[in-house]
Each structure stands twice: as structure tokens, then as C-alpha cells.
Amino acid sequence: xxxELEGVVCDSEAARLLPxxxxxxxxAADGERVSRHLEGCEVCRGDATHERALRAMLKxxxxxxxxxxxxxxxxxxxxxxxxxxxxxxxxxVAGDDAGPPARRKLTATRWLAAAVIVQAIGLGxxxxxxxxxxxxxxARYETLSSPVPAANGAxxxxxxxxxxxxxxxxxxxxxxxxxxxxxxxAAGVFTLGAIGATPDRDGLDALLASVRSDPLVLFAEPAxxxxxxx
Amino acid sequence: MDPLDNVVGGSPLCAANDLERxxxxxxxxxxxxxxxxxxxxxxxxxxxxxxxxTRSREDAEEIINDTLWIVWQxxxxxxxxxxxxxxxxxxxxxxxxxxxxxxxxxxRAMTLEISDAEQSVSDAVEAxxxxxxxxxxxxxxxxxQRLVLEFTYYLDHSCEExxxxxxxxxxxxxxxxxxxxxxxxxVLGEDAACGAGGRRER
Numbered sequence: 418x419x420x421e422l423e424g425v426v427c428d429s430e431a432a433r434l435l436p437x438x439x440x441x442x443x444x445a446a447d448g449e450r451v452s453r454h455l456e457g458c459e460v461c462r463g464d465a466t467h468e469r470a471l472r473a474m475l476k477x478x479x480x481x482x483x484x485x486x487x488x489x490x491x492x493x494x495x496x497x498x499x500x501x502x503x504x505x506x507x508x509x510v511a512g513d514d515a516g517p518p519a520r521r522k523l524t525a526t527r528w529l530a531a532a533v534i535v536q537a538i539g540l541g542x543x544x545x546x547x548x549x550x551x552x553x554x555x556a557r558y559e560t561l562s563s564p565v566p567a568a569n570g571a572x573x574x575x576x577x578x579x580x581x582x583x584x585x586x587x588x589x590x591x592x593x594x595x596x597x598x599x600x601x602x603a604a605g606v607f608t609l610g611a612i613g614a615t616p617d618r619d620g621l622d623a624l625l626a627s628v629r630s631d632p633l634v635l636f637a638e639p640a641x642x643x644x645x646x647x
Numbered sequence: 648m649d650p651l652d653n654v655v656g657g658s659p660l661c662a663a664n665d666l667e668r669x670x671x672x673x674x675x676x677x678x679x680x681x682x683x684x685x686x687x688x689x690x691x692x693x694x695x696x697x698x699x700x701t702r703s704r705e706d707a708e709e710i711i712n713d714t715l716w717i718v719w720q721x722x723x724x725x726x727x728x729x730x731x732x733x734x735x736x737x738x739x740x741x742x743x744x745x746x747x748x749x750x751x752x753x754x755r756a757m758t759l760e761i762s763d764a765e766q767s768v769s770d771a772v773e774a775x776x777x778x779x780x781x782x783x784x785x786x787x788x789x790x791x792q793r794l795v796l797e798f799t800y801y802l803d804h805s806c807e808e809x810x811x812x813x814x815x816x817x818x819x820x821x822x823x824x825x826x827x828x829x830x831x832x833x834v835l836g837e838d839a840a841c842g843a844g845g846r847r848e849r
Binding site for chain 2: 434495
């Protein structure tokens with residue numbers, strides 16, 4: 418293989434448009450302009466040949482195998498999980514990381530509401546029985562999901578980019594003054610609570626914006642019952 | 648290759664965009680079959696593009712899934728201000744940048760090394776060798792220049808569309824492409840870039 422260090426010689430504006438002339442994606446006016454330039458520029462005619470060859474090589478997929486089924490199944494499962502878990506998002510949400518649209522049917526909502534009521538009754542009974550037990554029987558440890566400091570705080574549902582280390586997670590939570598209240602679910606959804614005073618509506622908006630801007634956050638929205646300015 | 652991908656300026660490209668707009672409309676109504684169609688349609692072009700960008704099949708798959716998941720959520724917000732492919736590629740681009748900014752992946756994307764196994768296979772077949780040479784040449788380019796090349800030649804986006812995807816001025820796209828072509832020419836030489844018989848006389 419020989420290597421010529423000659424680079425692109427013609428630096429006219431038409432020469433800069435040459436790649437898109439080769440792909441045919443120029444406007445009619447620009448295409449005409451480049452065509453006229455090519456008639457009188459031998460360098461660019463040669464460059465056009467070169468660029469077509471380069472494009473052909475880039476278009477050649479080679480031995481790469483494409484197997485979309487596994488990823489598709491994974492994504493559909495993720496959609497199913499979120500559809501079950503996430504509340505309907507307000508309309509007009511901006512950005513890539515906004516919440517899902519309201520797609521659940523009314524019947525599903527009713528079933529969900531019934532399930533929540535049953536769960537609440539069960540939890541109430543369980544809580545009552547636990548409070549009635551002697552203090553020595555209660556657990557004397559805390560977990561990452563212990564809800565004590567943020568019992569009254571705003572709730573956010575979030576999905577983090579993968580892979581993510583425990584250190585990354587701790588740093589992210591600390592930087593936004595958040596803690597894990599629940600999760601992750603099977604779809605990787607965490608419910609987070611604000612540490613300290615409960616933010617008002619503007620505060621929740623600011624917190625959400627801050628969380629969404631974090632490169633490790635794939636998705637964040639107010640949890641059910643919270644409101645946010647969109 | 649999708650036969651509709653390579654036709655520019657005529658009705659097939661418009662037809663492809665119309666089809667994808669219709670898929671988005673159905674997806675916004677919760678149509679999973681439409682989502683499957685769009686996923687399969689975009690998986691191939693995203694997989695090759697992202698695998699090259701990240702040099703990791705796993706990372707590429709993760710970005711594809713994240714991108715199409717966002718498409719599922721945001722389909723109703725697509726306003727036809729651009730081609731569907733420009734919108735989806737913009738999402739993939741931003742997701743890829745987020746991932747690449749994590750240091751480990753970035754280092755992997757920037758490495759010029761290829762494994763001995765890859766090298767031995769590439770040496771056996773001329774076409775594969777040319778491809779390997781091209782990959783090595785691309786790996787010498789700064790990320791933004793490499794992206795402009797891929798968006799232009801692999802994905803057939805116009806200069807204006809690339810500016811929209813990369814959220815930069817059109818002139819920046821032109822400059823990146825100009826620099827990329829010059830550097831690639833220097834690295835590869837004309838014979839390598841053009842393949843057999845591609846050398847031009849001056």
C-alpha cells in the first residue's frame with residue numbers, strides 16, 4: 418500500500434459540499450453549484466471518485482451480525498414494567514428523559530387502585546402488629562432503602578444508566594440530596610425521596626431538572642401524587 | 648441494506664419517512680406491533696453505527712434499547728419538523744455521548760488497537776483487510792469528525808440534518824467533514840481508501 422500525504426487540495430466552498438453531493442443530499446441549488454464547479458475542477462472530480470469509494474466502504478456492513486430479537490424482547494419487557502408501574506405523565510413534557518405517556522386502560526387503573534387499597538389495609542395491619550411488639554424484637558439496622566429521613570419528602574421515579582457502580586449511585590444520590598425509598602423494580606425503576614424539607618412545586622421542578630441533567634440518569638419523573646411544572 | 652436507505656431526493660426516501668411517521672403515530676397510541684417494526688428497522692443501522700462509535704457491542708445494544716425506549720415514550724411528541732431518522736439519530740447521538748463521557752468507554756472508543764485475532768482474520772481476506780484499515784483510519788479521527796463521516800456516508804444524512812442531530816452550526820459540520828477527509832486521506836493513502844483501481848491521476 419502506498420501512502421500519499423496530499424490531503425484535500427481544493428478548498429472551495431463547493432469542495433466542502435462534495436460529500437453531500439456524492440450522497441445526493443444537497444439542495445437543488447447547492448447540487449447545481451457543485452456540478453458547475455466539478456466541470457472546471459479536476460481535483461474535485463478526482464475527490465468525488467475517492468469519496469464514492471469511501472462511502473461504499475463505509476456502507477459495507479461486513480461480517481457484523483444483527484440480532485434485534487433479544488434487545489427487542491428486553492425493551493418490550495421494560496415497557497411492560499413501566500406501563501404497570503409509572504403513573505401517567507402530564508402532556509407536553511420536553512426532553513429525551515421525560516416520562517411515559519398515559520396508556521393504561523381504565524380497567525387497569527381500577528385494578529391497580531383496588532390492589533393499592535388491599536395492600537394499604539395489609540400494611541396497616543402489619544404495622545399495628547409490629548408496633549405492638551416489644552422494642553427488643555425490632556430490627557436495629559438500616560438499609561439503603563430505609564425511609565426515615567425522607568418520610569415526608571417528594572418522590573421521584575428514576576432509571577439509571579447501566580452499568581453503574583455503587584459509588585456512582587451514592588455520589589449521585591448525595592449530589593441531589595436524595596435517598597432510595599423503594600426499588601429497584603425488575604425494570605430498574607428506583608423511587609427516590611428528597612432529604613430534608615419537602616420541596617414546593619418549584620423546588621420539585623428544579624430537583625427534577627437537576628436529576629434529569631445528570632448523565633447517569635436515563636429517566637426521571639415525579640412519582641404518583643407529586644406534581645411538577647412541565 | 649434497506650433499499651429505501653440509499654435513495655435520496657426521490658419518492659422512495661419520502662415514502663420511507665412517511666412509513667416511519669405512520670409507525671410513530673401508531674406507537675404513540677400504544678401499538679406494540681408498530682414499535683416492533685420500527686425497532687427492527689432501526690436496529691441494524693444503529694447497531695453498526697454505534698458499535699463503531701463505542702467499539703463495544705454491549706454498549707451499542709444498550710444505547711439502541713435506551714433510544715428506542717425513549718422513542719416509545721416520546722413518539723407522540725414528534726412534530727414532523729424533521730425526518731424521523733434525524734429525530735431518532737439525534738436521540739441515539741445524545742445517549743451515545745452520555746455513555747461515552749463515562750471514562751472507561753471513552754478510552755475504549757479511542758483506542759487504536761485491534762486484537763491479534765481480528766488482525767489474523769483480516770489479513771486472510773482482502774476486503775476484510777481494507778475494512779480493518781478503514782476502521783483504524785477512522786479510529787485516528789476525533790470523535791466529532793468520525794461522527795460526521797458516519798452520519799454522511801453510512802446514514803445518508805444531509806449537512807443540515809447532521810447539524811440538527813449534533814446541535815451545532817452547519818458550517819461546523821462542513822469543517823469537521825473537511826478535516827476528517829483530509830486526515831483520513833493522510834492516514835489511509837489513496838490506494839487504501841479507494842480499493843483496487845481507485846487511484847486517480849493528477
